[in-house]
Amino acid sequence: MTKKIEVILREEKFQDVKDALRKIGIIGMNVVEVRGHGRQGGITLEGRAGTYQVDMLPRYQLNIVLSDHNVERTIETICAAAKTGNPGDGIIFVYPVDDVIRIRTGERGAQALHYKGDIDDRRASGNGHTAAATAKV
Amino acid sequence: MENLSAGDTAWVLTATALVLVMTPALAFFYGGMVRKKNALSTLNLSFIIMALLSIQWVLYGFTLAFGPNIGGFIGGLDYLGFAGVGAEPNGDYAATIPFLLFATFQMMFAVITPALITGSFVERVRFLPFLVFTVLWATLVYDPVAHWVWAVGGFLRNMGALDFAGGTVVHITAGFSALAFAMVIGARRGFGKAAMEPHNIPYTVLGAGLLWMGWFGFNAGSALGANPAAVNALVTTNTAAAASALIWMILSWRDGKPSVLGIVTGAVVGLVAITPGAGYVTPIGAIAIGAIAAPISYYAIRLRQKRNLDESLDVWACHGMGGLWGAIATGLFATTAVNAAGFDGLFYGNPQQLVTQVVAAAITIVFAFGLTFIITKALDATLRLRVSQNAEEVGLDLSEHGERAYT
Numbered sequence: 001m002t003k004k005i006e007v008i009l010r011e012e013k014f015q016d017v018k019d020a021l022r023k024i025g026i027i028g029m030n031v032v033e034v035r036g037h038g039r040q041g042g043i044t045l046e047g048r049a050g051t052y053q054v055d056m057l058p059r060y061q062l063n064i065v066l067s068d069h070n071v072e073r074t075i076e077t078i079c080a081a082a083k084t085g086n087p088g089d090g091i092i093f094v095y096p097v098d099d100v101i102r103i104r105t106g107e108r109g110a111q112a113l114h115y116k117g118d119i120d121d122r123r124a125s126g127n128g129h130t131a132a133a134t135a136k137v
Numbered sequence: 138m139e140n141l142s143a144g145d146t147a148w149v150l151t152a153t154a155l156v157l158v159m160t161p162a163l164a165f166f167y168g169g170m171v172r173k174k175n176a177l178s179t180l181n182l183s184f185i186i187m188a189l190l191s192i193q194w195v196l197y198g199f200t201l202a203f204g205p206n207i208g209g210f211i212g213g214l215d216y217l218g219f220a221g222v223g224a225e226p227n228g229d230y231a232a233t234i235p236f237l238l239f240a241t242f243q244m245m246f247a248v249i250t251p252a253l254i255t256g257s258f259v260e261r262v263r264f265l266p267f268l269v270f271t272v273l274w275a276t277l278v279y280d281p282v283a284h285w286v287w288a289v290g291g292f293l294r295n296m297g298a299l300d301f302a303g304g305t306v307v308h309i310t311a312g313f314s315a316l317a318f319a320m321v322i323g324a325r326r327g328f329g330k331a332a333m334e335p336h337n338i339p340y341t342v343l344g345a346g347l348l349w350m351g352w353f354g355f356n357a358g359s360a361l362g363a364n365p366a367a368v369n370a371l372v373t374t375n376t377a378a379a380a381s382a383l384i385w386m387i388l389s390w391r392d393g394k395p396s397v398l399g400i401v402t403g404a405v406v407g408l409v410a411i412t413p414g415a416g417y418v419t420p421i422g423a424i425a426i427g428a429i430a431a432p433i434s435y436y437a438i439r440l441r442q443k444r445n446l447d448e449s450l451d452v453w454a455c456h457g458m459g460g461l462w463g464a465i466a467t468g469l470f471a472t473t474a475v476n477a478a479g480f481d482g483l484f485y486g487n488p489q490q491l492v493t494q495v496v497a498a499a500i501t502i503v504f505a506f507g508l509t510f511i512i513t514k515a516l517d518a519t520l521r522l523r524v525s526q527n528a529e530e531v532g533l534d535l536s537e538h539g540e541r542a543y544t
Contacts, residue, residue: 045334046389046396048451049438054332 002097002110003071005078007062008034009090013082014060020081021064025119026074032061040087059090065097067110070119140226142233145362149234149242155354156245160187160252162351166344166405167256170398170450173336174532175260176542182255182262186271187248193275194244195219201280203230203243206290211281216240229289231361242358243283250279250307256450257315258322258522260333261529264537266520273512274314278505282310286497297490298497299471299479301370302359304413304463305501312457313502314509316448321513322522324447326529338398345401349378352408356415366476370415373423374408380427381407388435399435402455406434409459414467417479422470426463433462461498468494 009017014031021029035056042055066074075092083089102112114120164183171179190198197217204212216222219240227236251271258267285293286306293305300306325333335341356374360367385403389396410430411423418426437454448454468491471482481487516522523529528536535541 044393045332046394046399048396048398048402049389049392049435050442051393052332052334054334 001068002065002100002113003068004063004065004095004097005071005074006093006095007064007078007082007090008036008038008059008092009062009078009082010084010088011058011060013084013089014062017062017078017081020077021074024073024077025117025122026064026066026070026077027115027118028113029062029064032063034059034061038088038091043088057088065100065113067113067120073119140228140232141224141235142362145231145233145364146235146238148363148367149231149238149358149361152354152358153238153242153245155351156242156249156358157187159245159348159351159355160184160249162344162347163249163252164344165340166348166401167259167341167450169337169340169342169344170256170335171259172333172532173542174534176336176534177540178264178533178537179255179259181538182259182267183252185268186252186255189268189271190248190251190275191244193272194240194247198247198275198280199240199243201276202247202283203240203288206284206288209290209292209295210285212284212288233362239361242361246303246307246355247275247279247283250303250311251275253307253311253452253456254315254318256452257319257448259449260325260533261322261523262533263520263522263524264533266516266522269520270318270512270516270522273516274509277512278310278314278508279306282306282501282504285501293497293500296497297480297493299417299467299490299494300413300464300497301416301467301479302356302412304409304460304467305498308409308412308456308460309464309498309501310505312453312455312460313506315452316457317506317509318513319446319448319453321510321517324445325449326526328447329445335398341398342401345405348405349375349408352378352412356412360416366416366478369475372420373415373418373426374411376420376423377411377427377430378404378407380424381410381431384428384431385435388432402434402451403431406430406455406459409456410463410466412460413463414471417467417471417476417482419470419472419475422466422472426466426470429466430459430462434459457502461502464494464498465491468492 035058037055037057042053044051045054100112101108160183164180168176168180200214200216201212204215207213222237222240224235226232231239251274283306285291286300352374353371357367357371360370382400382404386395386400389399407427407430410426434454437458438451441448441454469482469484471479472485473481480490483491
């Protein structure tokens with residue numbers, strides 16, 4: 001089974017999250033700039049004379065598609081890296097994915113998600129994190 | 138022609154160029170403060186006036202303002218189409234530079250003044266009625282007031298009112314006309330409900346910086362020669378801008394954080410306030426004028442916000458109230474020790490000057506506000522000042538100009 005996780009996170013935490021995911025072997029991802037708000041509501045900005053409220057705040061939306069058994073570890077990694085403890089840290093949505101097709105090769109399903117040295121390769125090779133595997137990507 | 142001074146001519150030529158640049162600088166100052174769907178429209182409201190008013194001024198604006206006086210109120214048509222305005226200096230205004238240069242230096246003031254008003258009706262004005270308004274306003278408001286204050290025989294000049302570089306002629310007229318225009322055109326859709334965030338504050342900082350530089354031409358150029366009065370005006374101009382920016386920073390800091398938009402606004406307000414007194418006050422006087430200008434405009438903005446009036450970019454608070462304070466301050470701080478051609482103010486033993494300044498400012502306020510109200514009401518009834526609801530929502534860049542600022 002394949003899942004998609006959609007992560008709304010602070011722009012300034014994106015690099016940390018990307019690095020942490022790379023470290024556990026989550027390689028494929030894409031990112032979209034979004035605006036919005038959750039429970040936080042908004043923030044106050046300085047105007048010419050006095051302040052004003054802004055309620056659509058800039059965030060990144062990180063999209064990752066991965067196998068079921070990798071979801072929990074990925075979520076834990078993201079939460080650890082993205083958390084500041086202040087309102088506005090973001091949110092994660094998990095969706096089922098019907099199928100995955102890699103356009104170049106026509107591979108489908110879990111096969112289409114495989115990268116050399118990714119999280120599953122590492123599990124197979126005793127969780128080894130080799131410099132070579134990282135460099136390949 | 139033997140009176141022509143190469144030095145004076147060179148300086149006023151340079152100052153003319155400096156004042157011209159203030160209009161595109163203003164375009165960026167305003168352009169940064171609107172939403173991005175109205176960026177080009179806002180830049181253009183200022184830019185097109187360089188074209189429009191340059192022609193108006195050559196054809197008949199200059200002669201209405203500086204033609205031979207008729208009854209204290211308006212200039213005669215002797216200089217229609219710049220006729221008779223040439224290399225020969227006119228001793229009434231500037232004895233050492235060509236009269237044509239004086240007329241062209243003044244042209245740049247006629248250009249920037251209506252451009253100042255545009256800040257009040259951005260993001261919702263129809264382009265065609267705006268063009269008509271600009272020509273009518275220049276003809277019916279600016280040209281007469283310039284005549285009253287600056288022309289030989291003008292009744293406010295005869296009264297003894299001091300206005301070195303246009304605190305009354307430029308800033309009071311523009312600021313109070315902006316108030317009238319905003320009241321007639323009404324608020325932008327969603328005003329007070331949704332945040333209308335400035336889309337590019339760096340543009341505004343750039344514009345304010347260029348305005349600060351251009352103001353050296355505006356004020357020091359108004360000495361109409363390379364002379365000590367010009368030097369004094371340049372120093373007081375710089376000093377007042379500095380004092381006002383610093384005080385604005387403190388006011389903003391007290392209410393939260395020191396806003397950059399606030400600091401650059403403070404600088405512009407200081408420049409406005411020193412304009413009428415630049416050639417008549419000391420550098421210490423300029424510090425006081427700039428420092429007091431900041432809270433006046435700052436709290437005028439607060440008042441405007443509290444009244445829920447969408448005078449969008451605070452032309453009234455910054456130019457109207459800053460200019461009014463400048464006119465009053467000139468009546469306080471002016472001293473003949475700085476400029477023998479001026480008068481002493483209250484602090485130098487002449488309370489009458491303060492009264493004169495206040496009366497001249499009051500007459501200008503009533504005239505500019507009242508006439509602009511009538512002009513805009515008439516234009517709204519005939520040509521409709523506002524774009525449609527849909528056009529406003531889409532933004533004026535697309536709806537009025539068929540262009541996008543950013544792709």
